Amino acid sequence: MALLEVKNLGIAFGGLRALKDVQITIDNGEIVGLIGPNGAGKTTVFNLLTDVYLPTEGTIELEGNSIVGKKTYEITQHGIARTFQNIRLFKYLSVIDNVKIAMNSQMKYSGFAAVLRLPSYWKEEQRVEEKARELLRVFDLEQYAETRAANLPYGQQRKLEIARALATDPKVLLLDEPAAGMNPTETLELMETIKLIRDRFKISILLIEHDMSFVMGICERLVVLDYGMIIAAGDPEEVRADPKVIAAYLGGE
C-alpha cells in the first residue's frame, strides 16, 4: 500500500476546470517532483491535499485512509505537512517559537496545567525546547533561535518554513518551490539538507520546483502537470526527454 495515494483528483472553480484526472502515488521514503509550467495547477494540488480547497472529484488516501473533507489541522496531525509558495512564517515571533508552535499537537498539557505550572508544563516545555533546537541545528539555524523570524535573510526564512513543517512530525512533506530565490550555493545546500531529512526522519517528500538542476538532482520520480492534467510521469531522465513535456514548457511547435 502506498503512503499517499491520489486518484482521479479534480477540481473546478465555477466554469474553470483547474485540475482533472490527477493521479499521484508516493511510497515510503520517496522524493517525488511535481513540475510543469506556471499556472498548471501544481499549488492547487497542494491546496487540495491540505483542505484549502475541496476536490470536486477524486480521492486522496493517506496510509489507506481518506483525508478528503478533513480540516487542514487534522490533515497535518495525520501526517501531511506543507510549506507555502509565498513564505508564511509567523513573522513577529522568534525562530524557535515558529518551530515550537508546529509541535503544539504533540504536547498534551492543558490550559489549567499551564496556569498552575504543573510538572507536566515544565517537562513538556523542556522537551520541546530541546527538540526544537535540535531541529534548528539540522538546518543550521540554531544561532538564530531567538531572532524574530522577519529579520532572517531570505534563504534562512525558506529553510525555517521547511523546519517548521518538519516539526509537525509528518509522514509526507509537501514543499512548494523550496529553492525559489536561492543562489546556486544555497540550492546545493538545500538539496543536501532535503536528502538528509528524508534519510534521518524517514519521510516522503513531494516538491514543486522550477529549478531544473534542483529537480533532476534530487527527485527520484517526476509528475508533470500542464493545464491541470498530467502529461507525463516516471523516471526523471525519460520525462525530461518526453516531447510532450518539452512542448509544454516551450510552447510547442
Next chain:
Amino acid sequence: MNFITQIINGLNAGSIYALVALGYSMVYGIVKLINFAHGDIIMVGAYAVYVVLIMLKLPLWVSVLASMAFCALVGVLIEKLAYSRLLNAGAQRISLLITAIGVSIFLQNLFQLLFSSSAKSVPGFFPEGSVGFGGASVGFGTIITIAATVLVMILLQLLINKTKTGKAMRAVSEDAGAARLMGINTESTIAFTFAIGSALAAVGAVLYMGSYPQITPYMGSMLGLKAFVAAVLGGIGSVPGAMIGGLIMGVAESLTKGYISSNISDAVVFGILIVVLLFKPTGLMGKNVKEKV
C-alpha cells in the same frame, strides 16, 4: 393597520436604508473598509439641513444642496485625514476598524457638544395629503421618498456604468494596483467615492427628516447599523444589492413592529445580520472571493 400600509411604511423606511446602504457598499467596494462613521454622516446631514433651514431660514432646496455638499466634504475630509494614511501604509484591518469607530464616536460627541443631546425638531416639509392605493392611504411624503430613492439609484447606475469616473471606480474596486498602473488617479477616485456616498447619506437624512422630524446626535448609529445590515443582506459592494437589501430591511422591520412588537425590532435587525452572515455572507447579490494561498 392593514397589511398594505405596513408594506408601504416598510418601503418608505427601506428606501432610506437603501440610500445609506449604497454609501456603505460603495466605500466597501473600493477600499474594503466598513466605514463605521457612515451612519453618523446621516446625522451630520440632518444637522446641516437644520442649520440652513431653521437657523439660517433659507429655502428647502438650498438646505438640501448645502447638506449634500457639506456631507460630501466631511466624507472626503474623513477619508483624507483618517483613512488614507492607513490604507496607503497597508495597515492591519483592525487598525482601520478602530479608526472608523473613533471617527464615529468623534462625530457623535462633537455634534452633541455643538447642539446638545436633546432632540431638535424640524417642521415637516413634505406636502400634506395622501393618495389611495390598494385600500391604504399613501402619504405624499412616502411617495416622494420612494421616488427620490429610485431616481438616485438610476442616476448612480448611470454614473457607475456609463461614465469615465464610474469606470475608474469599478477599476479601483477590482484591483487598485492595476488601476494605478493604467494611469487612474486612485486617490481622487477613492475621495470621489467617499464624497458620493456621503452625499447620498445626506439625501437619506433629508428624506428621514421628512418622515421623522426629530434629530439627535445619536440618530446616526442605529440608522447606520440598519443600513449596514441592509448592505450586507444585499451583498456588500453591489449597488442593486443595496437597494434590495434596504427595501427588505425596511419591510421586515415594519412587519415586526406591526405584528410582533416594536421593542424587539432592533434585535430582529441584528438577527437578520447574523443569519445572513452565517448562511450567505456574500449577501443576495454579492461576489465570493476566496483568499489565494
Next chain:
Amino acid sequence: MSKKNKLAPYMKKKLISYLINFLLVVAGFVVINVLTTLGVIDRYIAGILTMVCINIILAVSLNLVTGILGQLVLGHAGFMAVGAYTAALFTIHSGLPLEGFGGAITFLLALVLGGLVAALFSVIIGIPALRLKGDYLAIITLGFGEIIRVLILNLDFTGGALGLRNIPGMTTFNWVYILAALTVYIIYSYMLSRHGRAVLAIREDEIAAEAAGIHTTYYKMAAFVMAAFFAGVAGGLYAHYIGVIAPSKFNFNYSVEILVMVVLGGMGSITGSVIAAAVLTILPEALRAFSDYRMLLYSVVLILMMLFRPGGLLGRSELSIAGLGRWIKRMAQRFAAWLRRRKNGEKAPKKDKKSRKKGEVQ
C-alpha cells in the same frame, strides 16, 4: 546528566522571577491597606482604586481576544452585564449568608457563577461569530452586545430599565486587588505556554497556523470564552461595588472605553493594559471638570493612536523588572554619553530615523 538536573536551571530562573513579581503584588497589597488604615487613603481614593482594579480585569481580558488574538470584539460590556446581573441576582435571591466567612463564600460563588454564565453566552455567540473575519466579527459582536442589552431591558426579573437596586456591597478593595492580580497572572501564564503560542500564531497567520497543526477554531473560542469569563467576574465585582446596575451602563460606549484602554496600553501587552486601565480610570476622575469632553477625547485618542502608534504605548512587549532594568541602563548610558559630549564640546550624532522606525514595526 539526569533529566531533572537539566530541568532545574530552566525552572529556577522562571521561579525566581515569579517570586519577585509575587512579592511586589503582595507589597502593593500591604502598602495600600496600611495607607487605608492610617487614613491616608480615604473612601474616595479607595473607590477609585477599586474601579482601577475592575477596569484592569476588563482591559486585560479584552486584550486577550483583541490584542493578542487580534480579533476586534465590540460586545465586551455585554458579557460584563451578564456577569453583573447573574452575580447580583444570586446574592439577592439565593438566601445564602452575606456576612463573615459565609458571606465571602457566597460572594465568591456569585462571582464565579457570573463568569460562567457570561462564558456560556460567549460560547453561544462564538460558535457563529468566530467563523467570520475582522469587520464582520466586530459588527456581529456589537450586535450581540446590543441584543444582550435589549434582552436585559425587556425581561422582568432583571428589573427592566430601572435595573437592580440594593445589591449588597460586598466588593472591597482587597477583593478586587486579589482578583485583578489573579486575572493578570492567569492570562499571563496562559500566554507563556503552548496555548499562548498557538493564539499568537493565529494572529500572525491563521492559514499557516492551521497548516502547522493548530486547531484554530478551538483556540479562538478558548480566548473568546476566557475573555468573557473575566468580563463576567468584573461585572459581578462592579455590581456589588456600586450597588445599583442598569442596562444603560453596559452599552457600546463602555465597550469602547475598555477598547481604548487596550489600544492605548498596547494591543498584545498585558502590562500595557494594566497601566492604561489605571491611567484611564484615574485621569477622568482627576479631570472631572472635562467629563463632557471625555468621549470626544477618547475618540481622538483612538484615531491618533491608530494613525501614529497603532501598537499602543507598549506594543506587544511587556513591562518587566528585567526589561525596566535594561531600559534604565540604556537611558543611563545615553545620558552619560550626552554628558561626555557636552564636556568635549562635540555635536550630537544625527539619529537615523528610518532604521528606528523599522525596528518599531508592531
